[in-house]
Amino acid sequence: MYICFMSSGKLIKGTLQTIILRLLEENEKLYGYEISQKVKELSGGEFILTEGALYPALHKLEADGFVETTTDTVDGRIRKYYALSQEGEVEAKEKLSEAAVFIEKLQQVLNLKPTTS
């Protein structure tokens, strides 16, 4: 699996697009490296997205029309920024509520108690 070393990649694989949509919902626009760093930061270093996972997911969201891209020249190199499209904003809300329901049901099935740190 190409997502991270610490937590199970398979558990995260199904929510990768939701994670990206959520980050783009909270930020006007982000570039690829920035997205991977924000995920790492918010997860306390637990989730590390490799480019092999991140960019195909971003390109899939772009192909589906949920994400729009723009390109700028930064320090002499070309940088591609990703932002949510109007359809992406709707999709982000739907995916987040789906994820919330899924997590709740999973907790019920597995009888997991949430940990506080």
Add this chain to the structure above:
Amino acid sequence: MSALPTWEAQWIAQHLKIYTIKYAEVYNEVYDHMVSAVEEKRRQGDTRDVLVLFQETMDTDLGGYQRVERLDEKRKKMVLRLMVRNLNMEFFSHFRSMKALWLVIPILFMVISSWIFSLDTKNLIILIYGIAFSPFVYFLIYGMRNRYFRTIRTKRKPSLVNQSMFQVCGLIMMLVNGVFASLPTLYSMFTGQDWVHLVHQGATYLGISTLAIVAGLGLIYAKSVLTLIHTDYGKMIREVIPSDKMIR
């Protein structure tokens, strides 16, 4: 302001050459990711050699040599699939509602013209080939006029979006050649008759009505490709060009 000295950014660009990244768009993303990652490590006070930082980022963030090479392939498949899907949607939309007139009127016009003006089948075949080549020629002129072919060549790497669009434009030429070339063999398979003389006839054996239908379908297909050029291709290529290099 960049935390990375120019020579280190150049070193990264030089070192990326050992990774076979074919397309400009993929190269730009990988290069930006690598430089941003090394810049961030420098900002955090990491003073290790750029080679060490490069290799660490390549292994952890990009997944190593093989994964980087596969990025081109994955991206190309995705772009082509999107273009072909939208092309097919546009093409088949002509068989619903009033758009069907785009098919019916040219066919009727060609059949009627053949009676009134004694149009030869050879003229129709030339017309079919002309229709088949038109998307390619149109795309070439459109791309050159807007500098889409020059502006985004990075490190002499072609654009994935441009290459995919050329492939899509070439599809109709392949189809026409394939159909005209294979029909005599198919005819021979089902009738048991000699197909060689049919090849020499150059598809004129098909008759005016059949050729008119082929030309009509070709016209709709070419129109669909032109729509794709102005919608999906136009959108994708403008997203690839940096805003300071955009022609306004």
